[in-house]
Amino acid sequence: MAIQVHLDELLKDRGMTAKELCKWVGITEANLSILRSGKAKGIRFGTVNKICFYLQCDVGDILKFDGQLEVDEDA
Amino acid sequence: MNRKTLMKLSVLAVCSALVFLLTSGNGGSVLVLTAMPFTFLGKGLRVLSLSGPAGNIAAIVIYVTVCLLPLVLILRKKKDKEDWLLVLGSAMLFYVLYLMINPGLMLNGMSSDVGSAILCGTVVSVFVSWGILKLLHKGETMEISSGYHALRVLLGACAALYIVAGFGIGTGELKAEIEAVRTGNTMPGQNLLDTYIFLFFIYAVQVMEYTLDACLMILGIELTKELEQNPYSESCVMAAGKMSKKAQGYLTVILLSNMVLNIAQVLAASRLYNIDAMVRIPVFSVALCLCSMALTRLLGQGKDIKEENDLYI
Numbered sequence: 001m002a003i004q005v006h007l008d009e010l011l012k013d014r015g016m017t018a019k020e021l022c023k024w025v026g027i028t029e030a031n032l033s034i035l036r037s038g039k040a041k042g043i044r045f046g047t048v049n050k051i052c053f054y055l056q057c058d059v060g061d062i063l064k065f066d067g068q069l070e071v072d073e074d075a
Numbered sequence: 076m077n078r079k080t081l082m083k084l085s086v087l088a089v090c091s092a093l094v095f096l097l098t099s100g101n102g103g104s105v106l107v108l109t110a111m112p113f114t115f116l117g118k119g120l121r122v123l124s125l126s127g128p129a130g131n132i133a134a135i136v137i138y139v140t141v142c143l144l145p146l147v148l149i150l151r152k153k154k155d156k157e158d159w160l161l162v163l164g165s166a167m168l169f170y171v172l173y174l175m176i177n178p179g180l181m182l183n184g185m186s187s188d189v190g191s192a193i194l195c196g197t198v199v200s201v202f203v204s205w206g207i208l209k210l211l212h213k214g215e216t217m218e219i220s221s222g223y224h225a226l227r228v229l230l231g232a233c234a235a236l237y238i239v240a241g242f243g244i245g246t247g248e249l250k251a252e253i254e255a256v257r258t259g260n261t262m263p264g265q266n267l268l269d270t271y272i273f274l275f276f277i278y279a280v281q282v283m284e285y286t287l288d289a290c291l292m293i294l295g296i297e298l299t300k301e302l303e304q305n306p307y308s309e310s311c312v313m314a315a316g317k318m319s320k321k322a323q324g325y326l327t328v329i330l331l332s333n334m335v336l337n338i339a340q341v342l343a344a345s346r347l348y349n350i351d352a353m354v355r356i357p358v359f360s361v362a363l364c365l366c367s368m369a370l371t372r373l374l375g376q377g378k379d380i381k382e383e384n385d386l387y388i
Binding site for chain 2: 027031032034035039040041042043044047
């Protein structure tokens with residue numbers, strides 16, 4: 001994935017468990033697992049907003065671009 | 076189809092076949108059966124009316140009340156456009172019931188049992204049309220679970236009607252046709268066996284067509300249960316696929332048997348004393364098959380879209 005999700009580090013820094021984050025954000029643990037593993041196709045603005053709010057971080061802290069162009073298989 | 080449903084359909088098939096076989100019934104007798112409540116009510120009101128002045132007043136009150144009953148639904152605050160059909164129904168009830176009470180006033184050609192059955196059938200058709208239009212209208216705003224429930228009832232009723240039409244009316248008509256061939260061909264040396272066999276062949280094909288379509292409707296009922304639980308689930312798509320596969324198989328059997336029937340009739344025409352002038356094309360079965368195929372594809376696409384959508388967190 002050209003866009004990498006850095007949730008694990010953020011959770012560790014904030015001392016919060018994945019379960020707690022799910023509870024605050026209102027998503028299932030299965031969905032959070034999809035997001036953390038990089039298998040998610042997209043993330044809604046609402047979800048990013050809640051994650052940033054509860055983890056007190058910026059969007060760029062969660063999602064990082066690795067400089068590569070990824071070809072969309074479905075396109 | 077589970078064993079319980081199969082049992083119910085079998086019992087219905089045997090009972091309807093027996094009823095139509097023992098009562099010499101056919102399609103026309105279904106119409107007479109539809110008219111029965113009206114003819115009974117008409118006769119009853121006539122007897123009541125002739126019993127004396129008090130009886131006459133009671134008969135008039137009952138007559139007016141019964142004819143005005145449909146209008147009660149129009150008096151409700153919330154009316155739909157189709158409810159105005161009830162005004163027509165009420166007016167027709169006044170006319171038809173009056174004729175049932177006074178059969179002497181009926182026009183020539185309408186005085187027989189079938190004539191009065193046609194009159195009453197017309198009234199019933201107005202109320203049935205109102206009911207169907209109402210269902211269509213309510214269907215737009217109906218809750219999903221109620222919609223599936225209504226669909227199940229409708230499919231079940233259609234399947235039962237198809238079984239009665241195939242085994243009941245079909246058996247009655249077979250009996251009537253055999254009787255007509257027997258009584259109309261009394262010359263010595265006439266071999267009617269081929270005609271009887273052919274009549275039974277037509278009957279078997281018709282019964283099979285009705286039965287297979289009824290089975291498809293039962294599968295439709297099972298599919299609605301899956302749709303109600305989760306329309307995007309694998310089991311739902313599989314149930315739709317199963318229905319679609321069966322629909323294709325059934326249609327193939329129906330089309331081939333109808334084709335064989337048409338060809339056999341042409342080949343054996345010289346030996347038959349009864350020719351069926353209809354060339355059979357099972358339009359309803361074709362429509363049912365195409366609908367189930369389209370539904371399967373649609374559900375499959377819906378499942379894929381749902382799975383993709385689930386990857387958007």
